Amino acid sequence: MKIGFIGLGNMGGPMALNLVRAGHAVAGFDPAAPLPEGVMQAASAAEAARGAEVVVTMLPNGAILRSVAAEVIPAMAPGAVLCDCSTVDVESARAVADEARAAGLGALDAPVSGGIGGAAAGTLTFMVGGPADAFRTVAPLFDIMGQKAVHCGEAGAGQAAKICNNMILGVTMIATCEAFALADKLGLDRQRMFDVVSTSSGYSWSMNAYCPAPGVGPQSPADNGYKPGFASELMLKDLRLSQQAAEAVDADTPMGALAARLYSRFVEEEDGKGKDFSAMLPRLAARGRDQG
Numbered sequence: 001m002k003i004g005f006i007g008l009g010n011m012g013g014p015m016a017l018n019l020v021r022a023g024h025a026v027a028g029f030d031p032a033a034p035l036p037e038g039v040m041q042a043a044s045a046a047e048a049a050r051g052a053e054v055v056v057t058m059l060p061n062g063a064i065l066r067s068v069a070a071e072v073i074p075a076m077a078p079g080a081v082l083c084d085c086s087t088v089d090v091e092s093a094r095a096v097a098d099e100a101r102a103a104g105l106g107a108l109d110a111p112v113s114g115g116i117g118g119a120a121a122g123t124l125t126f127m128v129g130g131p132a133d134a135f136r137t138v139a140p141l142f143d144i145m146g147q148k149a150v151h152c153g154e155a156g157a158g159q160a161a162k163i164c165n166n167m168i169l170g171v172t173m174i175a176t177c178e179a180f181a182l183a184d185k186l187g188l189d190r191q192r193m194f195d196v197v198s199t200s201s202g203y204s205w206s207m208n209a210y211c212p213a214p215g216v217g218p219q220s221p222a223d224n225g226y227k228p229g230f231a232s233e234l235m236l237k238d239l240r241l242s243q244q245a246a247e248a249v250d251a252d253t254p255m256g257a258l259a260a261r262l263y264s265r266f267v268e269e270e271d272g273k274g275k276d277f278s279a280m281l282p283r284l285a286a287r288g289r290d291q292g
C-alpha cells in the first residue's frame with residue numbers, strides 16, 4: 001500500500017518503521033523528528049499525503065491535528081482514508097472526520113494503547129471510530145502496527161473509548177497508591193498487601209500488571225526509579241480530555257475530576273513531570289492527611 005505518515009515522534013516513528021518492514025511504501029513528514037530508516041522524506045504534510053491510499057497521523061493534540069488535516073485533505077484522492085492515531089478531544093476527531101467525509105474520503109479516529117514499547121514491538125491496541133469500509137481498508141495496517149483493533153462505532157467512538165479507559169486507569173492507579181500509603185502507615189507489609197489484593201476484589205491492572213510499589217509484583221516502572229513507562233503528564237493530558245468530554249455532554253465524573261486535579265498538582269506544582277504516573281505512590285506515601 002502507498003501510505004503517508006505524518007508525525008514521526010516517539011510513537012509515530014516506530015509505527016512507520018513497522019509499516020516499512022512489512023513491505024509498504026511510506027512517505028513521512030515531521031518538522032522535527034528523525035526519519036525512520038526506509039521511510040521516504042516528504043517536503044510537507046500535503047506531499048506525504050498526495051497519492052496515498054491511507055494517510056496516518058500521530059500528532060500531539062487536536063489543534064495540530066485540525067491544522068494538519070486542513071493541509072492534507074485537499075491533497076488526498078477521493079476514496080483514500082485519513083486515519084488519525086493521536087489521542088485528541090472527541091470534538092476535533094469528529095470535526096476532522098466531517099471535513100474528510102465532505103471531501104469524499106474515509107476517516108477514522110484510531111487512538112492507541114500500549115505506549116512506546118507497544119509501538120516498537122507492533123503490539124498496540126487500536127480503538128477505532130468511523131465507517132466500516134474505512135476500517136476494513138486500514139485493518140491490515142492495524143495488524144502490522146498492533147495486536148488488536150476494535151471497531152468501536154461511528155466517528156469519535158475511538159477517542160471516547162480511549163479517554164474512558166484512561167480515566168479508569170488514572171483513578172485505579174491513585175486508589176492503588178493511596179491504599180499502599182495507608183497500608184504503610186498501618187504497618188502492613190507491601191508484599192503481603194499485594195499478595196492479598198492481587199487475588200481479591202481490589203485487584204486491577206494497576207495492582208496486578210503495573211504495581212506501583214518497587215520490588216513487589218511484576219517488573220514495572222516502580223522497579224526502575226519510576227522512569228516512564230507512561231509519563232504523568234500524558235496521564236494528565238488524557239484525564240483532561242476525559243473531563244473536557246464530560247463537560248461537553250454533561251456527564252458526572254467526580255472520580256475522574258479528582259484524578260485530573262491530583263495529576264495536575266503532581267505535574268505542574270510538584271515534581272511529577274517526567275516521572276511515571278505510578279510515582280503517585282511515593283508522592284502519597286510522603287504526605288500526611290491532605291485530601292487534595
Ligand code: NAD
Pocket residue numbers: 006007008009010011012029030031032033045058059060061064068085086087088112113114115116229230234237
Ligand atoms: P511526540 O511528541 O514524540 O511526537 C509527536 C510528533 O508530532 C513530534 O515529532 C512533532 O514534531 C510532530 N509534529 C508536531 N506538529 C506537526 C506538524 N504540523 N506536522 C507534522 N508533524 C508534527 O509524541 P508521541 O509520544 O509520539 O505521541 C503522539 C500521540 O500519541 C499523542 O497524541 C499521544 O497522546 C498519543 N499516545 C502516546 C503514548 C506514549 O506512550 N507516548 C501512548 C498512547 C498514545
